[in-house]
Structure formats: C-alpha cells, structure tokens
Amino acid sequence: MGIRSIERCLNVLLELNQQPINTIAQLHARTGLPKPTLVRILKTLEEAGYVENDSRQGGYQVSAMVTSLSSGYHKGPLVVEAGRAWALAITRKHKWPIAIALPAYDSMVVRFSTVPDSPVSPFHSTVNMRLQMLTRGLGLAYAAFIESEEFDLILDVLMKSDDPEDGLSHHPDQIRRLLAHIRKVGYATRSSMVEPRNSNTIAVPIISHEGRVLASLGLTYFKSAFASELEACERFAPILQSAAIAISDDLDRLSKNMSVDVTEFGSIA
Numbered sequence: 001m002g003i004r005s006i007e008r009c010l011n012v013l014l015e016l017n018q019q020p021i022n023t024i025a026q027l028h029a030r031t032g033l034p035k036p037t038l039v040r041i042l043k044t045l046e047e048a049g050y051v052e053n054d055s056r057q058g059g060y061q062v063s064a065m066v067t068s069l070s071s072g073y074h075k076g077p078l079v080v081e082a083g084r085a086w087a088l089a090i091t092r093k094h095k096w097p098i099a100i101a102l103p104a105y106d107s108m109v110v111r112f113s114t115v116p117d118s119p120v121s122p123f124h125s126t127v128n129m130r131l132q133m134l135t136r137g138l139g140l141a142y143a144a145f146i147e148s149e150e151f152d153l154i155l156d157v158l159m160k161s162d163d164p165e166d167g168l169s170h171h172p173d174q175i176r177r178l179l180a181h182i183r184k185v186g187y188a189t190r191s192s193m194v195e196p197r198n199s200n201t202i203a204v205p206i207i208s209h210e211g212r213v214l215a216s217l218g219l220t221y222f223k224s225a226f227a228s229e230l231e232a233c234e235r236f237a238p239i240l241q242s243a244a245i246a247i248s249d250d251l252d253r254l255s256k257n258m259s260v261d262v263t264e265f266g267s268i269a
Contacts (some may be wrong), residue, residue, distance in 0.1 A: 008033060012041045016051060017066065021059040077102065079206060079214045080112045082251040086243045087114050087217070094239070096221045097121040100206075101138040106157040106166075107131060108139045108216065122199035122220055132165040132194075133158065134175065137201035140188035141216040144179040145205040151179075165194060187237040188216075189229060198223060202233055204240045209252045217244050 008031075015030050016022050027038050042060055045051035049065045080100055087098035097118035101108040113126040133139035133154060143151055158169035168175055182188045190201045203218035219236050226232040 008037065009041050009044065012038065013045060013050065013062070013066075016045075016060060016062050021054065021061055023059040026059075077111065078254055079247070079251055082254055083206065083215070083217065083243075083247040084112060086247050086250075087112060088117060090114075090219065090239060090243060091117050094219075094236070095120050096219050096236075097123070097126070099126055099138060099201075099218045099220070100215055101131060101142070101203075101218065102215045103142055104130065106154055106161070107133055108136065108142060110138070111215075120222065120225075122196060122222055132163065134168045135165040135191040135194045137188045137190040137203035138216040138218045140178070140182055141203035141205050141218070142213055144182035144188060145207065145213045165191075185233075185237075186241055187233065189233065200229060200232065202236050202240060204237065204244045206244045206247050206251075208248055214251075217247070 011031055012027060012033070015027055019026070024035055024038055024042075027033070027042075028035050031038070033041075042051055042053070046053055046060075050063055050069075051060055052063045053060050079102070083100045087100060090096075090098050091114040095118060097113060097115045097120075099110045099114075100112040101110045103109075108131045110126045110129045110131070115121045115123055115126055131139050133143050143154065155169055155172065155175070158166045161169070168178075187202055187204045189203070199220055199222050201218045201220045203216045205213045206215040206217055207213050217240055219240060221232055221236070223229070223232075226235075
C-alpha cells in the first residue's frame with residue numbers, strides 16, 4: 001500500500017505545475033483536498049525549495065528547483081520510446097535483433113536494441129555502438145533520405161576523416177548513385193566490404209509526419225540463414241517499412257500529447 005501523504009504531495013506539485021500562479025482556492029477545487037491539508041503540503045514544498053509563495057501575484061508557483069526532479073530521467077529520445085514496442089514485436093515474431101539508431105554528427109549511434117531479446121543475434125550488444133554513415137545499413141538508410149543540404153554538410157566532414165569506412169566520401173558520384181538506389185528500393189544494407197561479413201543489416205528510415213528523417217530502423221541477420229541478400233530483403237524490408245510508418249504515427253501522437261503538456265506546464269519554461 002502506498003503512502004497517502006506522499007501521493008497527495010505529488011498531486012499538488014503536479015497541479016502547481018499546470019498554472020503559473022495557484023491559489024489555495026484553485027488547488028482545493030482541482031484536487032479536492034481540504035484547505036488546511038493544502039496549506040501544510042505547500043508549506044512543506046516551500047521549505048524544501050520546490051514552491052514559492054509569491055505575495056505580489058497572490059498565489060503559489062513552482063520554483064526552478066522543480067527541474068532537478070527530471071535530472072535522473074535517462075530514457076531515450078521520443079522516437080526511441082515510440083519505436084521500442086515495434087522493435088520488440090518484430091524480434092518476438094521473427095527472432096532477429098532490431099536496432100534503432102540516431103544521427104550523431106557524422107555517424108549513427110544505436111540507441112535501442114533488441115539483442116538481449118533475440119536468440120539468434122550476431123552481436124552480444126549494440127547499444128551505443130557508433131556506425132559509419134556510408135558503409136552501414138543504419139547509416140545509409142538515414143543518409144539516403146535526408147535533405148541534400150544536410151547530407152552535403154555531413155559529406156564535408158567525412159571527407160576529412162581518416163577512417164577507411166569514410167573513404168567513399170571522396171567519390172561523390174558513386175555515393176549519389178548508391179543513395180539514389182536506396183531511395184528507389186526504400187531500404188539500405190550494410191556494405192559487403194566491412195565486418196562482420198557473416199551477417200548483414202537491412203535498414204529503413206523513420207520519417208516524421210512533417211517529412212523529417214529522425215532515425216533508422218534495422219534488422220540484422222546471419223547471411224547463412226538465407227539463400228541470398230535479395231531473399232532476406234524481400235522478406236524483411238516490407239516489415240521494417242511498415243514498422244517505421246507505425247512508429248512515425250505513434251511518435252506523432254506522443255508529440256501532440258507532449259505539446260499539450262508543454263503548454264499546460266508552461267510555468268517551468
């Protein structure tokens with residue numbers, strides 16, 4: 001059984017966060033708590049530094065210290081939260097591991113992976129793994145669908161790199177043919193020239209309703225499990241593409257809900 005007094009305190013803090021200024025009467029109407037109880041809770045929150053009693057504006061407001069309550073929140077970006085359930089569902093059904101990667105300057109970083117949930121994963125762990133943009137499926141799926149101006153900026157950075165996997169950056173015509181092919185088929189795969197060569201990754205972009213490429217979604221499999229790369233792609237690319245659309249839809253709903261919350265909780269801004 002929970003502690004009722006703590007629950008009441010948290011509810012009051014939540015209500016305080018919904019308006020710039022809150023009076024006892026307003027809080028009483030919204031929480032249903034007796035006014036003497038509200039006074040004690042507000043006094044406690046004020047002494048702890050989370051609430052201020054602004055006599056000039058005639059009410060209570062949250063202090064800047066409230067923002068410290070979120071400092072321990074380390075969940076991934078919203079696109080990862082939206083994609084988590086879909087990634088897990090694909091792995092449960094098809095067994096192969098799924099990864100969600102986000103751009104990080106001139107490469108991609110895996111921010112979520114179902115490797116722990118896959119009985120046939122080629123890797124022990126991939127979370128926080130950094131992947132090159134021009135040789136890895138998750139990188140190419142992102143690069144092929146972003147705006148050309150954004151890609152040109154990335155290409156300028158890659159041309160200064162000494163990493164062998166960035167060597168393709170010195171052949172822009174070849175790159176553009178490769179990216180055009182990826183856009184045509186709707187998915188990317190890992191270069192056959194990079195390790196590990198016993199596996200491959202099929203990846204698709206996750207694109208917001210506004211048309212912005214936010215991340216990439218990829219499935220990794222052992223090459224020996226299929227007669228050819230084409231067979232694997234024909235089987236899994238449509239599944240990934242459908243999942244990416246569903247993730248975008250879920251992301252749009254989450255974003256709209258958060259937009260409402262941000263407006264209502266504007267006193268923290």
